[in-house]
Amino acid sequence: MEAYEPPYYAAVFTTVRAEDQSNYSETSAHLEDLVKDVPGYLGVDHAQTPGGLGITVSYFRDADALTEWRTNTEHRAAQQRGRLQWYQAYTLHVAKVERSHGFVRTDAQQSPTAG
Amino acid sequence: MEAYEPPYYAAVFTTVRAEDQSNYSETSAHLEDLVKDVPGYLGVDHAQTPGGLGITVSYFRDADALTEWRTNTEHRAAQQRGRLQWYQAYTLHVAKVERSHGFVRTDAQQSPTAG
Numbered sequence: 001m002e003a004y005e006p007p008y009y010a011a012v013f014t015t016v017r018a019e020d021q022s023n024y025s026e027t028s029a030h031l032e033d034l035v036k037d038v039p040g041y042l043g044v045d046h047a048q049t050p051g052g053l054g055i056t057v058s059y060f061r062d063a064d065a066l067t068e069w070r071t072n073t074e075h076r077a078a079q080q081r082g083r084l085q086w087y088q089a090y091t092l093h094v095a096k097v098e099r100s101h102g103f104v105r106t107d108a109q110q111s112p113t114a115g
Numbered sequence: 116m117e118a119y120e121p122p123y124y125a126a127v128f129t130t131v132r133a134e135d136q137s138n139y140s141e142t143s144a145h146l147e148d149l150v151k152d153v154p155g156y157l158g159v160d161h162a163q164t165p166g167g168l169g170i171t172v173s174y175f176r177d178a179d180a181l182t183e184w185r186t187n188t189e190h191r192a193a194q195q196r197g198r199l200q201w202y203q204a205y206t207l208h209v210a211k212v213e214r215s216h217g218f219v220r221t222d223a224q225q226s227p228t229a230g
Contacts, residue, residue, distance in 0.1 A: 001129045001131065001168065001204065001205075001206050002206060003206050003207070003208065009210075010125070010208055010210050012125060012127060012172055014116045014162075014172070016116065018220060045129045045168060045170060045206075046164075046168065046170075047129075047162035047163055047164045047168045047169055047170040048162055048164050049161075049162045049163050049164075050165065052162065053116065053160060053161065053162045054162055055160060055161075055162040055170040055172065057127055057129070057170065057172075057208075059208075083218055083220070087220065088220050089116065089218060089219045089220060090116075090217070090218050091116050091117060091118050091160075091215065091216070091218075092118070092215060092216055092217075093118065093125055093172075093174075093212045093215040094212065094213055094214045094215065095124075095125050095210030095211055095212040095213060096210055096211050096213060097208045097209065097210040098209055098210060098211060099209050100207060100208040100209065101206070101207055102204070102205070102206040102207075103198055103202065103204060103205050103206075104203075104204045105133065105202065105203050105204060
């Protein structure tokens with residue numbers, strides 16, 4: 001969970017899972033390893049509501065890095081399998097990040113009621 | 116979970132919750148009502164891993180709509196309270212969506228192994 005130096009790209013992938021999740025976690029772990037080799041890959045954030053929506057946001061330095069990942073042979077095979085098997089529905093938003101910032105709580109920022 | 120007609124804006128908000136969540140859900144529900152009144156607001160996706168990362172992606176037609184929401188008085192008060200109380204850490208990425216697409220499974224796309 002990091003703010004990078006703009007501009008960079010974010011691929012926002014929102015999913016509703018189908019029933020058949022066989023081999024999903026193995027494939028997902030393998031792709032997570034693969035994407036790290038893409039020059040310009042910055043990182044990923046993932047959240048999954050149990051029985052609900054999943055959101056994966058992948059960050060890349062530029063459009064070329066994103067294109068390399070989108071067209072990666074193993075990733076393409078997984079995309080097809082996702083449509084056939086793992087996902088009931090999904091949406092992809094590819095976006096250029098114009099600004100970003102992060103916040104991390106320090107003790108000085110603790111709410112009086114939190115202590 | 117929708118793909119809109121590009122270009123539009125996505126605000127990707129990733130969070131790690133702090134311990135004190137008092138009044139969080141009431142405030143969150145109220146803000147979800149408020150944002151719908153912002154001209155150019157398109158929608159929102161949210162996923163929350165239990166005990167882990169939360170990701171909220173809000174979609175707006177243009178930068179003006181996003182600015183109106185960012186500077187909304189009640190929203191600003193909630194942002195401050197978030198830093199004081201609800202969030203251990205967060206990151207915001209503001210991005211212009213250049214392309215998007217959606218997929219919804221139909222029966223013809225069912226995997227043979229899905230039964």
